[in-house]
Amino acid sequence: xxxxxxGTWLAAGLTIAIFSFLYKDNPLxxxxxxxxxxxxxxxxxxxxWAFDLKPMLxxxxxxxxxxxxxxxxxxxxxxxxxxxxxxxxxxxxxxLPIAFTVGIGAGLGITGSVQGFLLPQMxxxxxxxxxxxxxxxxxxxxxxxxxxxxxxxxxxxxxxxLRVAIVFIMVSFxxxxxxxxxxxxxxxxxxxxxxxxxxxxII
Amino acid sequence: MxxxxxxxxxxxxxxxxxxxxxxxxxxxxxxxxxxxxxDTVRSAYHSIERLPAGSIVMISxxxxxxxxxxxxxxxxxxxxxxxxxDIKVILTGxxxxxxxxxxxxxxxxAAEYNKKYGVDYINIGYRPGYTALIVGIGRxxxxxxxxxxxxxxxxxxxxxxxxxxxxxxxxLVGLEAGATGDAWVLYAGARFGLxxxxxATGVSAPDLYPYLQAKxxxxxxxxxxxxxxxxxxVNEKGTxxxxxxxxxxxxxxxxxFIILGNLSYFVLRKKQK
Amino acid sequence: MRHQIPLIVVFITGVLLIVTFFIPHExxxxxxxxxxxxxxxxxxxxxxxxxxxxTRYHLVKVRNQKSGWGYSIVLLLGLFLTLVLGFYSWAKxxxxxxxxxxxxxxxxxxxxxxxxTMFALLAFFIASAAYRAFRARTTEATLLLVAAVLIMLGxxxxxxxxxxxxxxxxxxxxxxxxxxxxxxxxxxxxxxxIMDIPQTAAKRGIFIGATLGGIVMSIRIILGIERSYISGx
Numbered sequence: 217x218x219x220x221x222x223g224t225w226l227a228a229g230l231t232i233a234i235f236s237f238l239y240k241d242n243p244l245x246x247x248x249x250x251x252x253x254x255x256x257x258x259x260x261x262x263x264x265w266a267f268d269l270k271p272m273l274x275x276x277x278x279x280x281x282x283x284x285x286x287x288x289x290x291x292x293x294x295x296x297x298x299x300x301x302x303x304x305x306x307x308x309x310x311x312l313p314i315a316f317t318v319g320i321g322a323g324l325g326i327t328g329s330v331q332g333f334l335l336p337q338m339x340x341x342x343x344x345x346x347x348x349x350x351x352x353x354x355x356x357x358x359x360x361x362x363x364x365x366x367x368x369x370x371x372x373x374x375x376x377x378l379r380v381a382i383v384f385i386m387v388s389f390x391x392x393x394x395x396x397x398x399x400x401x402x403x404x405x406x407x408x409x410x411x412x413x414x415x416x417x418i419i
Numbered sequence: 420m421x422x423x424x425x426x427x428x429x430x431x432x433x434x435x436x437x438x439x440x441x442x443x444x445x446x447x448x449x450x451x452x453x454x455x456x457x458d459t460v461r462s463a464y465h466s467i468e469r470l471p472a473g474s475i476v477m478i479s480x481x482x483x484x485x486x487x488x489x490x491x492x493x494x495x496x497x498x499x500x501x502x503x504x505d506i507k508v509i510l511t512g513x514x515x516x517x518x519x520x521x522x523x524x525x526x527x528x529a530a531e532y533n534k535k536y537g538v539d540y541i542n543i544g545y546r547p548g549y550t551a552l553i554v555g556i557g558r559x560x561x562x563x564x565x566x567x568x569x570x571x572x573x574x575x576x577x578x579x580x581x582x583x584x585x586x587x588x589x590x591l592v593g594l595e596a597g598a599t600g601d602a603w604v605l606y607a608g609a610r611f612g613l614x615x616x617x618x619a620t621g622v623s624a625p626d627l628y629p630y631l632q633a634k635x636x637x638x639x640x641x642x643x644x645x646x647x648x649x650x651x652x653v654n655e656k657g658t659x660x661x662x663x664x665x666x667x668x669x670x671x672x673x674x675x676f677i678i679l680g681n682l683s684y685f686v687l688r689k690k691q692k
Numbered sequence: 693m694r695h696q697i698p699l700i701v702v703f704i705t706g707v708l709l710i711v712t713f714f715i716p717h718e719x720x721x722x723x724x725x726x727x728x729x730x731x732x733x734x735x736x737x738x739x740x741x742x743x744x745x746x747t748r749y750h751l752v753k754v755r756n757q758k759s760g761w762g763y764s765i766v767l768l769l770g771l772f773l774t775l776v777l778g779f780y781s782w783a784k785x786x787x788x789x790x791x792x793x794x795x796x797x798x799x800x801x802x803x804x805x806x807x808x809t810m811f812a813l814l815a816f817f818i819a820s821a822a823y824r825a826f827r828a829r830t831t832e833a834t835l836l837l838v839a840a841v842l843i844m845l846g847x848x849x850x851x852x853x854x855x856x857x858x859x860x861x862x863x864x865x866x867x868x869x870x871x872x873x874x875x876x877x878x879x880x881x882x883x884x885x886i887m888d889i890p891q892t893a894a895k896r897g898i899f900i901g902a903t904l905g906g907i908v909m910s911i912r913i914i915l916g917i918e919r920s921y922i923s924g925x
Contacts, residue, residue, distance in 0.1 A: 223801035230802065234809035238435050238816055246763050252806040254767035255798065256516075257746055258774025260739045262795070263515045266782050267545045268736025271566055272729070291730035295737035302744040308694050311922045313734050315698035316705055318921050320731045322910035323709025324550050324606070329903045329910075331713075332605030332635075337896055340633030349885075353632075353893045360897025381897075386832045388894035390839025391886055392625045395642065397818055397840070398847055399489060399621025401442075401669045402643040404815035405662045406488020407808055408442045419446055434823060435816045452849030455880055484807040515739075516807075519789045519799045526791055544787075547739065548732030555728035558721070562729055569786040628887055629896040644847055667850035669819075674841055676823035681837075684827045 228415040231407055356384040423690075427683030434676065441669045450664035459631060460648040463616040463638025466590055467497070472505035474589040475582060479603065480512030480521040482596035486620045487520055490594045492646035492659035493618035494524045497592050500653045502532035507578050508540040509588070511564070513552070513599045518545050518568070537576040544568030550602050557585050557611040584611070590637075591615035595623050604635050618645060699916040706914035747771070774798060839886060846883025855879055 233248035277288050294313040300306040341357045343350040362370075363381035370378050412418045467476065478497065482490045501508050510525055512518045522542055534540055543564040546552055555563055560583055566572050573579045581587055591613050593603050600617045607613040616637040617627055624641035631639055640649055643666055646659030705727060712724035750764035774795075781788045781795035788795040828834040845851040856874050863870050912918035 219797065223797060227801040227805040230805045231809045234806065234813065237813060239432070246760070247766055248806060250763040250767040251770045251802070252810070253746070254770025255774045255802055255806070257743055257767075258771045258778065259516060259799075259803070261743065261775055262778030262782070262788050263545070264547075264736045264739050265779070266788050267515065268547050268733060268739075271570070272546065272563070272733050272736070275566075275570075287726075291733040294730065294734045298734060298737045299740065301741055311694070311698040312701060313737075314921060315701040317731060317734055317738075318913060319702035319705030320551060320709055320727060322702070322913045323706040324554060325910045326706075326907055326914075327710055327713040328550065328602075328605040328609070329907050332609030333601075333903050334900065334907075336609065336633045336635055337629060337900060340629075341896065349889050352889050356890055356893025357897045357900070360894050361900055363897070364901045382832055383835060384890050384894040384897070386835040387839045387886060387890045388625070388898075390836040391843050391891040392622075393836070394840040394843025394847065395621040395625050397621075397670070397673060397822065397844055398642050398644065398666065399486075400811075400815040400818045401666055402489045402621065402662065403485070403808065403812040404438075404442055405446070405643070405665050405669075406658070407805075407812040408439075409446060409488075409658060409662065410805070412443070412446055419449070429823070431820045434820045438816055438819045452853060454849060455852055455877060457880070457884060484804040485811040487804065487808055488812075516803070519796060520804075522789050522791065523800070544789075546732055547735040548728070549735070551728040551731040551735070555725060555732070558725050562725060563732060568789060571786075625887065625891060626895060626899075628892045629899060632888065632892050632896075642847070663849055667848040667853070669815075670844045670848050671850050673819050673822055674844060676819065677826050677837070677841065680823045680826065681828055684829075 224414055228411060231411060235407075355380065360384055423683045423686045426679055427687065429676075429679075437672065438669060441672050442665055445665040445668050446661075450668070452664045452667055454644075454647045454651045454660060454663060456648045456651055459639045459641070460645055460652065461638070463618075463640055464500070464649060464652045466614065466616055466637040467500050467504065467506065467592075470504065470506055470589055473507065475507045475509060475578070475587065476501050476590045476592060477509045477511065477588045478521070478592045478594070479599070480510065480517040480594055481514050481599035482520075482594055482620070483514050483516040484520065486596035488658070488662075489620045489643050489646065490596065490618055491520055491524060492643070492657045492662075493640050493649060494521065494594055495528055495657055496646060496649040496653050496655065496659065497618070498524060498528040499531070499655050500649075502528060502534050502539070503653070505539075509579075509582070510540065510542040512545050513549060513602075514596070515545050515547075517596075518542075522568070537571075538578070541573065541576055541579060542568045543573065549599075550606055553602055553606040554610065557607060557613075559583055585613040586611075588613065593617045595619040595627075597623060598626075600627055600630075604630050608635055616640075618649075695919070695922065698922050699919070703914055703916060706910070842879070842882050843886060846879040846881075846886075851879030851883065852877055 230248050230251075233244040236242055237245040273288060273292055277285055280288070294316060297309050298313040299310075301310040341354060343354055345351050345354065359377050359381035362377050363385065409419075470476070478494065480494070498508065508525075510521045512521060525540060525542060528534075529536070529540060536542075543560075544567060546563050548555070548563070552563055561573065564573060567576075585607060591603060591607060593600050593615060595617050596619075600619065600623065603613075603615060603617075608615055614637060616639065618640035619627055619642075621642035624639055624645070627636065627639050630636045640646060643659055643662050646657070647663045648659075650657045650659045708720070708727065709724060712720040715721075716724075747768065750767050752758075753764040754761050754768070777794040777798055778788050781790065781793035785793040787793075789799070790796065826837055826840075828837050845854065855876070855878050859870050859874050862868060909918060913921070
């Protein structure tokens with residue numbers, strides 16, 4: 217219980233320290249900012265140990281037998297080689313694990329993008345032009361794709377494609393802006409709610 | 420002329436103060452507004468509602484404390500819905516810094532419904548790997564998660580013995596603050612046919628609508644409003660519902676600021692001509 | 693050799709992942725799963741990469757007592773404290789995230805407020821930016837502005853409240869009985885329509901273009917045409 221009270225006051229203090237930036241940059245904000253970076257970096261290390269090295273590597277090495285055990289040395293070595301980026305002299309060795317991860321990412325990306333995005337999205341655009349919404353959707357998708365086609369210059373009458381695309385893109389960006397405003401305000405509401413409810417017990 | 424000049428150049432600290440008051444006053448006065456439920460949220464709700472008792476829902480925490488105010492209410496509402504229907508919950512996540520938020524919510528809601536760890540829900544924790552992990556779980560979960568987050572073998576838990584891959588999971592609920600939702604759709608959804616819906620921050624939500632229209636996902640809970648709508652459907656008011664009046668007031672204020680700024684701009688432009 | 697071996701590795705892993713998509717049976721399926729597990733393990737090590745430059749920079753700053761070195765001590769102390777509490781909690785409670793552990797105390801009362809408040813600041817900045825920069829100077833800007841305002845209205849209960857007031861106002865005109873129109877919830881419907889149709893269309897068009905670009909880039913990487921990821925190390 218007492219720990220909760222101390223913790224709440226600590227959290228409130230740090231919240232106010234960050235909010236103090238609204239007035240101007242000050243030592244309290246800088247303190248909180250540096251504390252945040254330090255603690256976050258520490259979190260990274262704990263995570264790597266608790267959720268990667270220990271369960272995926274060390275525990276497996278202990279529990280497995282034969283080939284299944286010793287083959288785990290391969291990712292372990294690759295992981296350690298990744299850390300050679302810390303040194304200038306041996307940093308070139310880190311190209312090997314980077315190549316491994318990039319290759320897997322690229323291979324997965326091609327099949328995933330085609331199967332998971334391109335084909336379903338194109339299929340969902342092949343709509344009968346029997347309702348006004350379908351017409352607008354199809355025109356919007358086609359003109360937007362063409363807007364980013366830079367190998368051909370749209371002149372004269374074909375310029376209308378670009379003008380239609382801009383309408384859709386601007387509406388889309390406006391919608392995204394509206395949603396972004398909503399998101400940021402929600403974050404502020406969350407912090408103020410904490411201060412008024414958990415800390416000051418006003419609400 | 421000076422008035423219009425000043426109208427378009429209000430000091431930023433005045434704006435900050437007004438915004439701050441606009442957030443505080445509705446919260447303190449407990450202003451209320453009715454919540455209208457949209458089709459996207461209703462659709463997401465029904466994807467859990469039609470599951471029979473004993474079904475398994477996987478919840479992925481793909482956010483951290485920065486997006487907590489928007490997504491944590493969604494998580495709590497979804498957990499309440501699952502526990503009300505006696506649906507088993509597997510908690511995991513792709514954002515390492517968000518898993519503790521999931522644990523906090525699990526413990527809070529499980530206590531409300533007398534649910535037991537290992538019997539009704541489990542937290543399998545986090546592993547790095549992102550897309551590789553998502554694809555790998557599609558073959559065998561235990562290749563990545565042989566233990567839960569407390570290092571207890573997952574086969575110790577009765578309901579987890581029958582869970583090997585996405586075929587044994589009825590639904591995924593992804594709570595998204597970034598682009599992880601795309602990975603779930605591309606790999607778990609398209610490749611393995613896993614059904615899913617997303618709760619997303621206001622920043623990420625617009626990017627998920629193409630998936631919704633293509634029926635690749637069941638629904639979207641967008642921002643704090645989405646959380647409030649889901650709370651309304653589940654009949655449990657939470658911070659989503661409490662925050663919406665404040666959200667409304669601040670939105671109105673920002674719209675007024677935009678109108679004032681544009682008024683000043685147009686009047687000054689006309690006078691210059 | 694320093695360049696060739698990584699290119700060969702990229703080619704083999706990339707092609708294997710594509711082949712196993714079409715031939716999931718053994719031995720390809722098992723090999724794919726093994727590579728994915730290895731990827732997961734190696735990816736964990738990448739999380740440590742930034743640690744070196746961060747600690748080295750701040751240690752040098754403290755040693756040379758450069759301006760702001762006091763804050764560097766705060767950073768390094770924060771890092772050290774997190775490591776100590778994290779490993780202690782992991783050892784005693786089997787997980788750093790066990791409720792009641794010192795690490796969870798650090799997370800709940802230090803990380804959450806710091807991280808959440810950093811982003812909460814953006815609310816003020818976005819309000820100020822919207823006021824200052826959001827001007828209907830051109831047709832395109834007006835479109836963007838109108839769409840944003842309609843979304844901001846329709847997305848929250850304010851839109852419903854405003855619509856009801858408009859209907860009430862019009863209803864004051866003698867002879868009109870428009871109370872039933874309140875159910876139309878015009879602003880919410882406009883919001884839904886904008887998100888479902890024009891916004892979806894534009895986003896889909898943009899993402900199809902980006903996806904095609906991503907696929908081309910992946911092919912270039914696998915074939916060794918694109919090598920930027922191995923340069924500079």
